[in-house]
Amino acid sequence: MIKRHFNALCIGLATAVVLSTPVFAQKKTVPAKKPVQSAAKIAGTIIPNDPNVKIGKLANGLTYYIRKNQEPTQRAELYLATRIGSLMENDDQQGLAHFTEHMAFNGTKDFPKNEIINYLQKAGVRFGADLNAYTGFDQTVYQLPIPTDSAAVFKTGFKILANWAGKIVMEGEEIDKERGVIVEEDRQRGKNAQERMSKQLLPVLLKGSHYANRLPIGKLDILHSFTHDKIRNFYKDWYRPNLQAVIAVGDFDVNEVEQLIKDNFSGLSNPANPRPRPSYDLPDNKEPLVKIVTDPEQQYNVAQIMYKQRGGVLKTTADYKKSMLYNMINSMLGARIQEIMQKDNAPFIQAQSGYGAYQGGLVPGINAFQSVAVSTSGATLEKAFTAVLAENERMSKYGFVQSELEVARKNILAGNEKRLKEKDKTSSSSFVQKYLNNFLTGTSIPSTEYAYELTKKTLSEITLAEVNALAKTLITKENQIIVVQAPEKEKASLPTEAQLLAALKNAANNVAAYVDNTVNKPLLEQKPVAGKIVKEEKMDQIGVTGWVLSNGIKVLLKPTDFKNDQIIFSSYAKGGTSLATDANFRSAEAAGLIAESGVGDFNPTQLNKLLAGNTGRAGAYVSDLYQGYSGSASPKDLETAFQMIYAYATNPRKDAELFNKNISDYKVVLANKSANPESVFGDTVQAVMASYHKRAMPTNLSDLDKISLDEAFNFYKARFADNSGQHFVFVGNFTLESIKPLIETYIASLPAQNKAENFVDLGIYPPKGKVSKTVYKGLEDKAEVQLYIHGDYEFNAQTNIQLDAVKAALENKILERLREKESGVYSPQVGLSVSKYPKAHYYFTISFSCAAANVEKLIAAALDEVKQIKDKGATADDISKFKSEEQRQVELSLRDNNFWLNYLSGRLKNDDDLGQILTLKKRLDSVTVESSKATAQQYLNEDNYIRLVLMPQK
Known part of the structure; x- marks a missing residue:
């Protein structure tokens, strides 16, 4: 399928514009004696927190948020949030905030080694997909979705959170084993044009701030060599209850959960002389900052401008109104740019503009009006950049028209109505994010009913004059930053710093007011003649x-x-x-x-x-x-x-016009595709x-x-x-x-000719036998490995679930071997793909990235794990984990519209029994150690084995 495909509009630090929308999706059951306060009476006041979330604080300073919510039923979302991240690291600790997050899964006081992961998998919680964590500049967050129908498992969830909060043991052996994993995480996510250009741009984007020196991944030399006391000191200094919050949302008793939090977290204490938590800012710049970077593996010519502004926390109704005004501006300006992009003579192949968090929230409290343009070549980048600047100036000079405002207003109203109608079907994870933001930044958390009334009232008051007045403030004379990212081969034809500044200065020349092109007619001229x-x-x-x-x-x-x-x-x-x-x-x-x-x-x-x-x-x-x-x-x-x-x-x-524009844009994609190693490798894999x-x-x-x-x-x-x-x-x-x-x-009125058409089997199948192909492309020490074991087979539900079980067991073993034992990869993937038409075929895949020197060793280790499963079958533990995870996922799926749409469509396409889901338990019961061994021996047959490797260029 020919598609528009641009994947390099940012430098990896969210330089693409973030169009943020304030969404409030709280569920509220209002007691009869406490009616919802009318938004009409509270203009300009503090937005009250939703009374259905219980917010409290323990004596040691730990904050907690508890809310009962029954979507999904018999499930809860448990989070541990800590207001610490890489900004708190000493110079010799760079990367250890993130490293600490990893160590939370490698042994705590009550859960030695990898027992947390092992325990939760047996309870049906998937590592990575469900159980996870992340670290940023000023926050580290642990997430644990957990079932509530087992009292023991549910209670243990709070014990796990408490172990993360203050009982990580930091064994020296485990620290040293994890070094390689962290290094491989850096390799998997970086070692590319995006990372190399980021390193050049960060000193500009974060100029004069502490952020520039504290990227969460840290410094590789420190990760390789830090002594154990450095990370233990970081944990001791910063993991403390007065910087932590527990968030619990789900199908449970609120009072019981509050007691569980008190029982598990009250015993945690703060240091006798706690280090003050620092906060950092991003300095203003009076003169424009300009940076042009190129890289041999960069695929597109991209120019971006940012106008930094101080941002506030959304706490009052006035804040809410302003956020809605920004949202409407983003929507209307975005629609104008999309309209231009559909023209055959469009000056850019992709562009966007909008107001939101600076660099996607890179620095809290800093917002920006940001615009980005992608051109067909370095020579046309100045024109593309000028064009997107001109749209900003058109907005600032002439404003929007009433018809545009009404489109934006109608869309916001529709979303507002939908949120109210779905108030009792809101997922627990949606609430968690609101409470997390409240803890980290102080953002208000209103109820759905309050937000609904406030939105209606605010929208009825907003005028075109207000919108246009705010739009004029987006383009500022100070705090301007311009960055260009381009292929190395385009370096000579790129606009100079002087030309970029001239484009910025002259963009308003010759712009005229926008003319709306609305077509005022019905979608269908008349209703069709109905069938039966x-x-x-x-x-x-x-x-x-x-x-x-x-x-x-x-x-x-x-x-x-x-x-x-x-x-x-x-x-x-x-x-x-x-x-x-x-x-x-x-x-x-x-x-x-x-x-x-x-x-x-x-x-x-x-x-x-x-x-x-x-x-x-x-x-x-x-x-x-x-x-x-x-x-x-x-x-x-x-x-x-x-x-x-x-x-x-x-x-x-x-x-x-639109068709030709799409083809023309796709030519640009293909023209530079060979610069990117992963694109070249992907083409080889496809072929x-x-x-x-x-x-x-x-x-x-x-x-x-x-x-x-x-x-x-x-x-x-x-x-x-x-x-x-x-x-x-x-x-x-x-x-x-x-x-x-x-x-x-x-x-029933759609045209029909009763041709009884079928698809044609074109004979597009993978090669039989053993195939090996190595692609040499890429500047840095980064290899990609994809291994396929495949074959024809008889497609049926019973065989498929046995294949699923083998895949799940192999996934566990590959992770344990390649990541935990070899410390040679970050996140290896094991996949299983089955298809019935045009001919039934299955594919097992093993894929990972690693250092070039480790390719052969890790492939051998992966194939050894394949052999182990063929020789012995999956372990009883692996089978238990597979059954638990499958059962838990089905429980969730059965109350999900998307699951049923895909399930019914899939059964129809494959001519399967529509009631297949009803016999899942019987099929799960048939999975045993012996059945996994038999399945592995039959289908993990390396007679049809494809080995594809991407290596750095020689």
Whole structure:
């Protein structure tokens, strides 16, 4: 599929603009004697905290937040937040805040070695996916989602948090083993153009601040050589209750949890002479700071400007109103830039502007108005930069127009209504983030009802004059920073510092007021002639009803109460690009761009304006084997989504300007793709895994020249001319009675020719036998390894769960061996992919990054673990962990709309029993040590083994 794909708009420190939106999603049950205070009476006042969260403090200073919430049921989110990070490190401790976070999983007083991970996995908590932690400049946060239906496990969760808070043992042997893991984390995330350019840009972005000298990953020489006392002293100094908070949200008794917190944390104490917690600022700069950096592996030409501003904490209704004004400005300015990007003569291939946290929140209390532009070449970067600056100046000079403001207002109102309707279905994790922000920064945490009333009142008061007045303050004369990132080969053609400053100075020249291009007409000129439901089938065991329509389309419907304001759907029919000829294959691949071009008389910008405030959305897709539709809506807007399905089927938009712009932009992506080692390696992997089949090779520049708009449009129309083979699945808050007339009107009326089409098996399969390929690309000591063991097999649920069990056990063993024992990798991955069509095939994958010198040793270690499982099977512990994790995930999935949409669609595509989920426990019970051994011996067969390695260039 031809897609716009730009992945280098930032330097790795969130230099891309962050458009932040204040979202309040608190659940509140209001006692009859305490009605919600009217927002109309509290303008300019402190926003009260939601009374449904219990906030307290122990005698030792530890803060706690407790809230009962039943989404998901029988689950809780437990967090330990500490207001310390890399800023608290001494010069000889750089990197040890992050290192301490790692050590929390390597042994505590009550949980020796890796017992925390081992215990939780047996309880169904997944390491990495569920159990995790992170470290920043001024915070370290541990997260522990845990079941509450087991009293013992739930209580142990608080014991684990308390062990992290004050009982990490820091054994010397474990410290030394973890050094290699930390070094490999640095290698996995860095050793690339992004990191090299970041090191040059940070002294500018953080000039004059302590932040520039305290990156959380630290310094490698210190990580290799620090003495054990350095990290033990850091833990002793800073892990103390008066800098910590426990956050507990979930399906539990609040009073019981409060007592558990008191029992587990009251015994922790602060140092006799605690070190004062320092705070740091980012100095102002009166003159513009400019930095131009290039790198041989950089793919795009990017220019960015930042106007730094002091930011405050959102505590009052006045703060809330200002944040909403910024949100509206971001939305309207973003829409203008998107509109420009759809033009064939657009001056940039990607751009964005907006006000938000500086560098994505790099320095607390500092915000910025930030703009970024990506150009086709170094020679055109000045033009692209000037163009995005001109849009900022157009906003500042002329402001926005009323019609733009109304679009923004409608969209915010729609989101506000949705949050209120979903107040009792809000996930516990959403609440946790609000309380975490409150502890770390003091941000208010209002109830859903309060935020709803405040939003309505504030929106009714906001005027265009207010918005435009605030927009004028975004472009400041001081605190300007300009950075350029570009490929090394473009260095000579890049704009100079003087040219960039001149562009900044002259951007306002010749700008005119914005003219809105809204199309004022309905999505459909008239309703289609309705069809009928001709057959119905009930599947009561899974709560599903099946309908066959008069045009041959089949529909599955699962009404649910998992969300109050959500309906989601998707469909598929067989065919896709597999039906294209070799001659027009590339044009057929580009058929997806037709669906992205809008519909009928509406281009994407106009369509978004038409649907402002309306949650109904739908689109179409064409993949290799299928074509179909997907979308979502609130119940009240469902008809709009149905109308869009009909429009995409019968009235696609042929937009030459937008189509050509997409192709032109993609040429830029391909032109610089070979600079990036991972892109080159990815292309090699794609080619090898497809046995170099001409229809599966990576797209190149000459391929783009073969693409025809007419051919792409005609292929799209042909794919949707016959909808008789479509299978729709609808899941969400609807009744059969309410959705029936919509399905008969808009789905049963879709054009159908009853061709009974199928996809074509093009013979695109991985090579048989043993294959080895090494790519030499990259400037630094960083290798990537991908190992595949694959084969044909009989696709069925019983075999698949046995394969899943082997994969889970192998994942545990690879992690233990390569990370814990060898200390040679950070996060190795073991994957399993199975497919039934066009031919049943399975793939086991083992992948990791490491130092080039360790490639052979680590591959040998990985294959040794494969052999161990084949010889002995999975251990009883591994089987127990697999069953617990699977069961826990299914418990969550059964009350999730997205799970059911994917599950039902998947069973339909594979011609499987729709009731398969009901027999999962029986299949899980069949997994044993012996069955895992038999499965491993049969399917981990290295007769079909592919070894792909990326090494630094020689």
